[in-house]
Amino acid sequence: MSDLILEIKNLIIDALDLEDVTPDDIEDEAPLFVDGLGLDSIDALELGVAIKKAYKVKIDGNTEESKKYFYSVKSLHDFVLKAQN
Amino acid sequence: MELAFQIAKCVAWAPGVETEQEWCLWQAEKHDFSSDISLPALKAIPAMQRRRLSPFAKVSLHCALEASDHRQGDLPCVFSSRHGDLNRTTKLIENVAAKEDLSPTQFGLSVHNAVSGLYSIYTKNQAPISAIASGKTSFMAGLVDSVVKLHVNQLDHILYVYTDLSVPDCYSGYLDTNESIGIGLLIQASAFQGEGFKLSSATTNHAVLMGIQSLDFLNFYYGDAISWNTPVNKQTWTLTKN
Numbered sequence: 001m002s003d004l005i006l007e008i009k010n011l012i013i014d015a016l017d018l019e020d021v022t023p024d025d026i027e028d029e030a031p032l033f034v035d036g037l038g039l040d041s042i043d044a045l046e047l048g049v050a051i052k053k054a055y056k057v058k059i060d061g062n063t064e065e066s067k068k069y070f071y072s073v074k075s076l077h078d079f080v081l082k083a084q085n
Numbered sequence: 086m087e088l089a090f091q092i093a094k095c096v097a098w099a100p101g102v103e104t105e106q107e108w109c110l111w112q113a114e115k116h117d118f119s120s121d122i123s124l125p126a127l128k129a130i131p132a133m134q135r136r137r138l139s140p141f142a143k144v145s146l147h148c149a150l151e152a153s154d155h156r157q158g159d160l161p162c163v164f165s166s167r168h169g170d171l172n173r174t175t176k177l178i179e180n181v182a183a184k185e186d187l188s189p190t191q192f193g194l195s196v197h198n199a200v201s202g203l204y205s206i207y208t209k210n211q212a213p214i215s216a217i218a219s220g221k222t223s224f225m226a227g228l229v230d231s232v233v234k235l236h237v238n239q240l241d242h243i244l245y246v247y248t249d250l251s252v253p254d255c256y257s258g259y260l261d262t263n264e265s266i267g268i269g270l271l272i273q274a275s276a277f278q279g280e281g282f283k284l285s286s287a288t289t290n291h292a293v294l295m296g297i298q299s300l301d302f303l304n305f306y307y308g309d310a311i312s313w314n315t316p317v318n319k320q321t322w323t324l325t326k327n
Contacts, residue, residue, distance in 0.1 A: 016136070017136040017137065018136065019132065019136055020132060038133060042137075042189060042190055042193065045189035045190075046188060046189050046190050049186045049187075049188060049189065052186065053185075053186060
């Protein structure tokens with residue numbers, strides 16, 4: 001697991017109060033929303049704020065692009081990497 | 086005019102005083118509140134919903150669910166609180182002061198009717214629900230609203246939930262009391278079998294509330310006294326046991 005992947009998993013757990021979840025429980029490429037981890041629309045907003053705070057990158061509201069970024073830990077990781085470079 | 090009603094079930098929560106037996110001992114001054122807060126576990130609520138509950142929400146939902154025996158579906162409700170979820174609101178105000186982004190979850194759940202909303206979603210309850218705040222007399226204002234709704238709308242049952250948790254340190258200097266208390270009352274029409282009460286009011290010029298209204302009510306409910314007077318603005322409300 002790369003450092004940034006682990007960091008994003010911990011960010012998700014902390015920002016969304018996932019009390020009983022550990023980074024190992026979250027699969028890198030599994031969907032975060034509905035299926036998989038089972039997050040909802042409020043979590044999407046919360047995660048957007050947390051990502052902005054941590055990495056100074058802004059994900060625009062409800063667009064097809066943002067849905068792709070939010071799909072999994074891996075897609076968030078790729079987005080953050082790209083935005084930072 | 087007198088309004089008759091019954092209390093089918095009373096559930097009260099305070100730090101260290103949670104069961105009916107503990108409340109009776111508290112009333113008899115043989116048991117007191119503890120300084121540690123151990124929050125209700127609320128295992129009935131799925132973990133993904135429970136994770137967003139603040140201590141205030143946990144105490145409110147515990148009292149609501151226990152008083153209504155976890156009833157699902159329509160049950161009219163009144164929720165009342167003097168301060169609401171002030172611990173949550175204070176964090177948001179601090180974020181604003183520090184020019185930080187606000188947490189959407191915290192923001193959405195800090196409004197005064199947030200807990201009643203969570204309760205209605207969890208119990209699939211589409212009946213009318215109101216949320217009340219009335220300063221130091223919030224407990225009685227909510228109880229009066231519940232009993233009046235029971236009569237005017239000719240309801241069989243109405244759920245009344247009152248909650249206040251001790252306020253953040255930055256506010257405690259402005260208050261003369263800083264209690265943590267949750268009360269859930271399943272109120273029902275007097276045609277049923279249950280513990281009967283009558284509610285009446287008189288207009289007074291100087292009605293000053295001494296003490297803590299919610300705790301005064303519990304002292305009356307669990308004690309032997311047959312009547313209890315308490316003010317709301319320029320009215321004095323009298324509660325009498327049948």
